[in-house]
Amino acid sequence: MTLRFADKLVFGLLFSAAFLLLISILLFNHGETVAFYVLSITMISAAMGMVVVRDIIRSAFLLALTFLCMGGLYVVLNATFLAAAQILIYAGAVAILFVFGVMLTHQGGVDLPEHTFEFKLMTLIFVVCGLLLLLVRAVWGGMWRLGADPMPVENNISKIGELFFSTYLLPFEIASVILLMALMGAILIARKEPA
């Protein structure tokens, strides 16, 4: 795969975003604000690129970038355990799984046909923009029962572990059974000979 001009542009923007993030956290009072804006703008641009780009392997890597930025937003939200889990599971495992899926279903450089421009435009206007307007209207007009202060910055990993084995014991066990079923099911479905 050769790098095109757009790829280099994406890399340059990415490096400048990371640089801006570091500078803002080190220097400014409003580090949280700057980090939120840089991470969310990078994330939304990467997600748009993932949906729009025709080359499927590029969209897989843009998906990994989206997951990384989401992990950064979790750090801003004081959810450090979830940030680690997000980067390990999503950016590490799921994105690589998609890369494998793309490579195993490769069709020798033949691009798949796309929907017509009219269909895409109609989807964009009626489905997406309609839902977006509705959601933003609901978010800004809603009355939220919020605490006086945001959750204090503290180490909440041990509390998560306690909750796993007290309040959420049954969902925890069910989740492990789901993972086992998915493991066996994926092997059974994807193997060569029919069972």
Next chain:
Amino acid sequence: MNGTLTQQMVHISVQHYLVVAAILFCIGLYGVTASRNLIKVLMSIELLLNAVNLNFIAFSKYINPEAAGAGGALTGQMVAIFVITVAAAEAGVGLAIALNVFKHFKTMDIDKLHLMKW
């Protein structure tokens, strides 16, 4: 919601995260409906699940702990962990089904997969 626009933009509240999650959800929805590659549809579903997770975690930071459920303010984070678990399982099984589909039909175009369509 009182205060000038600049104050609203500088002071990050829960609404900011909800709007970002809404935008991400709509991008994922567009990807699900407007792309014809099976792998890309699966990727867009992961985007949808991530947007929902962002909502849960934003609420877990800003919610009033007395109004939250049994887990206190950490309820949102617990739910998000279970969502991540189910999403990982979904990605594995979905990829396996996609590989099987490719073996049978020799294509990833979802418009060609109309075996169950009347």
